[in-house]
Amino acid sequence: MHSPHPNQEKKSVNQADHTHNECKPSNKDLVQLLAEFVPKSQIIREVFIDSSALKNLPEKLLHHFGQSKVILIADENTWSAGGLAAQNELQKAGYVVEKLLFPANPQPRPTIETARTLSDELRSDNLIPVVVGTGVLNDLVKFAAFKAGKSYCCVPTAASMDGYASAGSVLSDQGFKITHNCAPPKLILIDLDILGAAPSAMSSWGYGDLAGKVPAGGDWIIADSLGLENIDKIAWPLVQGNLRLCLENPEGIRKGEPESLQSLIIGLLLTGLAMEFFGSSRPASGADHQIAHIWEMEHHQFNGQLVSHGACVSIGCLSTMALYEWLLQQPLERFAYNKSNYKTMEDKETEIQCLFREPEIARRALVETKKKHLESGQIEERIDQLKNVWPKLKSRLQNHLLPTTKLKYLLEAANAPIRAYQIGISEEHLKKTIRAARFIRSRYTILDLLDQTGLMDKALSEAQLPL
Structure with a gap:
């Protein structure tokens, strides 16, 4: 070796x-x-x-x-x-x-x-x-x-x-x-x-972190399909190629069985290597991590303790999966864009100021958002592109993503949180976080797709979020 x-x-x-x-x-x-x-x-x-x-x-x-x-x-x-x-x-x-x-x-x-x-x-x-x-x-x-x-x-x-x-x-x-x-x-x-x-809870955090690679892969597929960030032939299979093997025995993770822990730690190590090779965290991180990072920046506590990164990612993962499940039911190939839904950079700045009370965080979020902002005509081009690629993109996402019920079962079996209240997050707090998460990174995810199409409100209203 x-x-x-x-x-x-x-x-x-x-x-x-x-x-x-x-x-x-x-x-x-x-x-x-x-x-x-x-x-x-x-x-x-x-x-x-x-x-x-x-x-x-x-x-x-x-x-x-x-x-x-x-x-x-x-x-x-x-x-x-x-x-x-x-x-x-x-x-x-x-x-x-x-x-x-x-x-x-x-x-x-x-x-x-x-x-x-x-x-x-x-x-x-x-x-x-x-x-x-x-x-x-x-x-x-x-x-x-x-x-x-x-x-x-x-x-x-x-x-x-x-x-x-x-x-x-x-x-x-x-x-x-x-x-x-x-x-x-x-x-x-x-x-x-x-x-x-x-402590078994710590292994469940690692399991939650690894499970987040499922929706993160979906986000990369979207970015790839829209020509924004091509999938890397080395980093992608390194993370996604054996992800299901690493997730297949959640009961063993909960019980601390050596072989299961070995699979988990190797899956986590392979993810780290993929990030080094690719030069960013794209192979490992999407909307699921952006949601988690919001709570970490809030120093969110539950029962007097800071909630761990992996526990936050577990809920971020299931939240993103719920949005994907909803999105895949939408006939986007026939989507009619409503120009009144367009948000100017000034509109986004106002929203950022409302969502982030800390001035420095709001400033950084504004910098990230400006990197991916599109003018009105560019949005219409993006929507036309999305409609054209949607049949193939939908098939790619369906082939990649695990059913939300399956992922929820796996996380629960590993003793990871599967409902927001288990980490002290209310429905209002969760939905506010999902809205805010797209602003903290320039990386394109499902959250940007929902925002640009004007479907965010409808998705948050109808998706089966892990409340």
Whole structure:
């Protein structure tokens, strides 16, 4: 599974030999796919996945980084989950180890300011950053290490999100959540025992994040059909080609079964690689994530806790699927455009000011919206184009999308939320979020299609949203 890298350092996906012999064919295929594509990364040298993988951390660091001082970055929870054990293994091997602990409560905020402060801590010479944790910690360290000019190692403590292998760090800048281009980790070491010991809710968050790739794929199909953003022949199959395999055993995810968690984490890693190869988050993110990002920018809490990214995506996913189910029932090939529905840039600016109370978020939303705004004549051309491609586009969407009832069953079986109230979102709040979500990215999604055709109100009224 080794392939030379341009710098002559070998890159690999390592699995213990017994894993190849014992895992299900679907898992074996996923392992092989990951092994095929890790060598194509410009940064990642190795992904090592195994039970008790943490015992291999010293030798892996020595191989990829040399014998230098290590700084372990964790929070109080992830320190207990894997940080302390990592420290013990490293010290036994003769490493000098420092640690930087964030509190578990309140959780560190994924902000550019926090990441820049952390970056100052990582600038010392001959220092190897090793992050032991999940989403927020990974995003903070990824950005901080990149700005400090450091390669780093990631030790995930849960299969909770798709950003471990990605070349982007999702951080808030003055309240506006955005993906910042960074370098992924040089080494990703995944201990299946640690993943299995994580709270089951965290695995359900990862499952929700992965399920969001279904409607995100639909959004990319729309953009491709309209000639706005062509589907990439590498990134698309990397995410979508084995997505159903990764989603096929939600009960195993809920129970923490090793093979199911392995499938989930590999699916998430493949998604991260696809984002690196494509150069943006388009392969992994559409309207589902835009909806989730709104709640994350609101610092939405339920029962006194911030709602996780994956839980937000789960509801964003089912909301987008409900809109797709409604859209596919509409005879758009005979659609009669009502010019009175056209919104000028001034109309959109007014709507943005009403939807976003924070001035900086409203300003950023306006910038994103201007990038995709069309004048009246351009809208009419877009509608004519949509009508012409709709029969084929409809067929492509039907072939790609899972039935909403099926996706809802899978998410519920994985213990992910399937109704908005389960994360403290009311019907009014959900519909307001769906309206707002199209403004925060220039990326074309189903939300833009509904807005440009003037069908948004009707869709929100008639679609079976996950209330």
